[in-house]
Amino acid sequence: MTEWVKITRSFDAPIADVWDMWTDPAKFQSWYGPMGFSVPVAEMDVTVGGTRKINMAMETPERKMSMWFTGLYKVVDAPNRLVYTESMCDPNGNVISPKDMGMPEGTPEVTEVTVELSEQDGKTVMVMTHAGVPAGTPGEGGWNMAFDKLGGLLGAA
Template identity: 35%
Template sequence: MPELTITRVFDAPRELVYAAWTEPDRLASWLGPQGFAAAAVTLDPRPGGRWRACIRSPEGEELWMSGAYRETSAPERLVFTFAWDDPGVETLVTVTFADLGGKTEMTFTQTGFPTAAERDDHQAGWNSSFADLTGFIRGEDDR
């Protein structure tokens, strides 16, 4: 099955990058491709906890996604399932946060795609989201 791996380095401590994934207001600030807005985010970041989010396209289309947390090891690692409400194919996401002396290397891996085309769609969306995450981290780190 096709797999997606994206690695980014953020100029911020890993506690902040981890919090950007596990606190609803922070996640809502960057989730979704550029031009999309997070309309709703609920998180229960503990093993067995559920998450759900809605992103809204510039045209107003709402796309809902959800999953369950399998592992939460702050601030080193998150493992959770991911599925769009439609068509609902469930994938597994693993995000690791490595401390690089004040910077953070985030490695994002998503597995379980039924096709390479679906993987490629997610790659474009996540890369765009992570560009927003970079901007969010810069703003948070300046506080």
Template identity: 30%
Template sequence: MPDTYNVVSTRTFAAPAGEVWRAWQDPEHIKRWWGPHGFTVPVADLDFRVGGTSLVGMRAPAEYGGQDMFNTWTYRRIEPTSLLEFDLAFTDASGTRVASPPGVPNDVRHVITFVPGTDGRTMLTVTEFGYADEQARDMSKAGLEQCLDKMTDLLES
């Protein structure tokens, strides 16, 4: 049995790598795809540079309580249109850390790769590292897949 569990999701978009990259570094784009279906993103304050920390807040729909949930993304590596690496932490609205959900590490390392195709399409792979159990990993993967569904709508509409 592994010590930790990782999430890996791959999606191919009918969009060039530059457009897929923009979805990760443009606050208005992030507001359109971050969070599961039905969630909105009222806050996307980005400091998109190595060592920078962005604050992203999502709001649950009323039927799920309507609460706001915040994350920071602290960037480790930025290689335009090819690789993005950051640590995600759960925070309050001011960016102060709060407890992570059960099974979720305090800093969820994310590695995102962008592979352009010859046909103008881009393959995106998101890897999240370090979940303590399969349930936490599976919940995160389900949320990520919904985010990528929304990103597909953004990039291919």
């Protein structure tokens, strides 16, 4: 099992629009998370060294779930490259160890998301790599569902 998820998608949208979907909190809330999840909180200071705190939530008659993530922006090179760290946290932004969240032994406390955008034939190609999240896990499935939602908003190519 590879210790990173790498997903490539193409969108029928200008690169600036795809960049905005990753960096504008209101737009990020419109697509992020697996199907059935909403993003009630997206606090994003998209500057190098800036912090982010995201809440993904789902509520059905049978189940209620809320997950919080925090991190730091390491690279902000509009509109081509965005790199940020991600850790599970409590609602106040305090990092919670994966072990305390019931995750398997060896799950990293900090992972890193890299988003690379380029223009090809009038479309935007996005390559997202999430280092520290193994391929073939629910994390990869969640990303794919989120990108399906993103494609629905932008126009999948």
